[in-house]
Every structure is written in C-alpha cells, then in structure tokens.
Amino acid sequence: MFEQTFKNIDDILHKDAGCTSELDYTEQSSWLLFLKYLDALEADKASEAALEGKPYRYIIEPTYRWETWAAPKGLDGKLDHNAALTGDDLRDFVNAKLFPYLAGFKQRASGPNTIEYKIGEVFGEIKNKIQSGYNLRDVIEHVDELRFGAQAEKHELSHLYEAKIKNMGNAGRNGGEYYTPRPLIRAMIQVIKPRIGERIYDGACGSAGFLCEAFEYLSSQPGLTTADLKTLQTGTFYGKEKKSLAYVIAIMNMILHGIEAPNVIHANTLAENIADIQDKDRFDVILANPPFGGKERKEVQQNFPIKTGETAFLFLQHFIKTLKAGGRAAIVIKNTFLSNTDNASTSLRKLLLESCNLHTILDCPGGTFQGAGVKTVVLFFEKGTKTRSVWYYQLDPGRSLGKTTALNDADLVEFVELQKTFAASPKSWTLDTASIDTSTYDLSVKNPNGGEVVTLRTPQEILDEIAALDAESAEALATIRELVA
Numbered sequence: 001m002f003e004q005t006f007k008n009i010d011d012i013l014h015k016d017a018g019c020t021s022e023l024d025y026t027e028q029s030s031w032l033l034f035l036k037y038l039d040a041l042e043a044d045k046a047s048e049a050a051l052e053g054k055p056y057r058y059i060i061e062p063t064y065r066w067e068t069w070a071a072p073k074g075l076d077g078k079l080d081h082n083a084a085l086t087g088d089d090l091r092d093f094v095n096a097k098l099f100p101y102l103a104g105f106k107q108r109a110s111g112p113n114t115i116e117y118k119i120g121e122v123f124g125e126i127k128n129k130i131q132s133g134y135n136l137r138d139v140i141e142h143v144d145e146l147r148f149g150a151q152a153e154k155h156e157l158s159h160l161y162e163a164k165i166k167n168m169g170n171a172g173r174n175g176g177e178y179y180t181p182r183p184l185i186r187a188m189i190q191v192i193k194p195r196i197g198e199r200i201y202d203g204a205c206g207s208a209g210f211l212c213e214a215f216e217y218l219s220s221q222p223g224l225t226t227a228d229l230k231t232l233q234t235g236t237f238y239g240k241e242k243k244s245l246a247y248v249i250a251i252m253n254m255i256l257h258g259i260e261a262p263n264v265i266h267a268n269t270l271a272e273n274i275a276d277i278q279d280k281d282r283f284d285v286i287l288a289n290p291p292f293g294g295k296e297r298k299e300v301q302q303n304f305p306i307k308t309g310e311t312a313f314l315f316l317q318h319f320i321k322t323l324k325a326g327g328r329a330a331i332v333i334k335n336t337f338l339s340n341t342d343n344a345s346t347s348l349r350k351l352l353l354e355s356c357n358l359h360t361i362l363d364c365p366g367g368t369f370q371g372a373g374v375k376t377v378v379l380f381f382e383k384g385t386k387t388r389s390v391w392y393y394q395l396d397p398g399r400s401l402g403k404t405t406a407l408n409d410a411d412l413v414e415f416v417e418l419q420k421t422f423a424a425s426p427k428s429w430t431l432d433t434a435s436i437d438t439s440t441y442d443l444s445v446k447n448p449n450g451g452e453v454v455t456l457r458t459p460q461e462i463l464d465e466i467a468a469l470d471a472e473s474a475e476a477l478a479t480i481r482e483l484v485a
Helices: 003-015 022-051 087-103 115-125 133-143 151-171 182-192 209-219 226-234 244-257 311-322 343-355 409-419 459-484
Strands: 200-202 237-241 263-266 283-288 323-334 356-363 376-383 389-394 428-432
Touching (some): 003 151, 022 133, 087 115, 115 244, 151 209, 182 283, 182 323, 244 263, 283 311, 343 356, 343 376
C-alpha cells in the first residue's frame, strides 16, 4: 500500500545535497513521519473528546500543526498550493521556527514519560538536512499520503520502517550497530517467554528492535484485557540509547509498532555507577545486543567493579546488576568472550557463572550480522542461582549467510524446540560446570559430537573482518589524538 511512497521519498532525498547515505534518508524520513503521526494522533484524540462532549487541548499550536505549514488543504480536501510553503520559505520556516519550537517542548513537559517530552527530545537531537526547500516540499507531499488510522496501515508502515532500518544497518561499518536480525530476536524472546506485567529492558536499545518484537509477542497473546493493554503501553518496555540518530529511530519505530509514548531515554547507560542501582531500578527481563569493539574512557570504567575498556563487557556487568533476582536475560556478545584469557574476561565469566544460571549458549554462524566481521553468541541466563550446567546449541543453517541468504525464522525452529528440554543432538550438548578449569573459566564452544569444528570463512567474510578491524583501529587512533591534543 505504502511501499512506493517510501521509495519515492528515498529517490527525492537521494537527489538532495544534504542527504548522502541511508542513515540520512532514515533520519530525515523519521522526523517527518513523526510529525505526520502526531497530527493523526491529535486528530483521533480530538474526535474522541468531541464524541464524549469534552474539549480537547492540542499539544501543538495552530501555526506549527501539520495541516497548517506542511499540508494545508482546500475545500476539496486536496493540497492548497497557494497556502503551502515551498522553496526557501519552507526550508527557512522549518529550520528557524519549527525545530526550535518543537525542541522547546522538553523544557515545558511535565515529565520524561510524556509525548511532549519525546517531541522535545527528538527535535533537540536532530536537524533538518534537506537543503532544497523544493525537495522538502516533494517529500512532505509523499509523507502526507501515509495514513496511521487502520491497524493494517500501521502494520505496513512498521514493516516498511523496519526495512529502512535494516538497509541503514547494512550501509554502516557495523550492521549490528543498528540492526539485529529479527529472526534472532524472535527466537531469543521465545526462549525467555516474557509475561504481561513484567518490565522489559534494553540498555543499548539502538533502533529498539528487541522492545518492538517483545511488544509484538506480548500484544498477540490471547485474552488480553484493557488493563493488560494499558500495562503494555506504559509500564512494560524501557530502553536507553546513547546515540542521537538511533534514539530518534527507536522512538519512531516503537510508535509505529503501537507504543504511543515510549519509555526510551537518551543517555549513556555506562555513565551510571552500577553501585547506585537499587531494587526499584531493576527489571524482570533484559534483551540486548550491546555494542562491542568500543573503548570506554577510564572515568567510565570506574563505574564498574571489573575494569575493562571493552564496551560489551561493561554492559554485561550493568545487565547482571540491573536484573531482579529470578530475572531472565538474553544477551548477544562476541564469541571471544567465552575464551579470552585477559583478567577482565576471566573475572566476568566467573561473575556470570557464580551469580547467575547461565543455562544456554547459542553459537551463531558467521554472517549472522551483515557487515560485522566477528562471530557472536547469545547468552541466556537467570539471576540468583549458580550455574550447574550449560546447554550449547551450534546454529548451522546449512548455507553461508549473506545479504541474499540472511537468517530466517525457520533456521531457529530446532534451537527453540530443543532448548525447552536442553536436549542433546548433533548440534547441541551440555557442559557440566564442575569440569570447568577455575583458573580460566573457559566456556569455548567445543562440539563433542564432531570435535573442534573448523569453519573455513569465505573471502568476503575475511574482507568484512579486515574492514571492521581497520575502522576500529581508526577510531582508536582518533581517540588517542583527542587525548594528546
């Protein structure tokens, strides 16, 4: 229904001097979609109030409403070109008036969990990059064609937006930074089995894929009451995201999936000292794919008992501390975590085994994450009981994974089924933790059914890893230059 509209928008942005990549296309589409959605939301609420004979107080002042500046309509319901701004007038209005007005909502909002606060956050973080006011006018007219009314329309919009996020992830240096494969997320959720009333958290939420899929899983449960639906809207999903672009996309993605005022905070999770985390700050379920390969400064490392510059290892400490007793987690992490011999890795494995029941490790094949040159595993654990045994599953879809042969839901059916009983198979086995060397706490994936499995990588996989390592080296050098400047 709307697929061609999205393509038309991208075609226009591709021609604009201010938009140079998929990241820009997604960002610029996002703020326009957000305002169009907000207009539809206000129209619905005004209609509901009218039916109840009550007045409705609009969030947005008349001058800044979509129907005033973006898409003024004539009596025939079509765009009134005489009243609609275009060219330099449109661009200047958006940059000098609209964005400052909307950014001001953050200071005027009653609290961080309101739609007003989200408006202020979004427009305080991003800028209009569309340089041509004529291109902006063309994009607005296409966005105005989109509808948020029927459930089928919202469903299609959310799928199209997910496709944009996927393309954006594949365009970046590390696809996993923006996009975790949805089949993998769905399998993680099926193992964790979140329930209505539980609080679900992702402290490195990126585009909010985990939170959106968890919402889909819970909202499709049979027999939901009105109270259940309210709980899903306001008291279930929580996230934090450090990067401005990812934060904006997370907000938009959750809105398109049906969560009106997402509980996502724009903050650096690792800046919080984990010693300050109290019971009220803890969650029942944690689902996450924290960034790996990053290097955190010494002052950030001081927030954690196990000192390390590796971002993912700091996040893992945060997640363990943030789980409630009896809480469940599924965390994606690079597979070298299982065997690295440095003090931080060894100490962290010891902490995980002694404070949590690490019951399952899913070994993902190379190519699971497009554009990422490292292999990953998923750690499934429950806080509060010591690990007695670990069940491993070595995922093998029977083909090399790539852009045209990506991971799909069928690839993970056997894993989800066997995991229920921790069954043994040619791809799965159980490790008794009594046999682990306590000087190293090595948890390497070693399939006893076929000895050490050596997977020969394709030339493309090797080149991807070289590119990823080169980029990491460049980032490290840039950080060093900043320190010595």
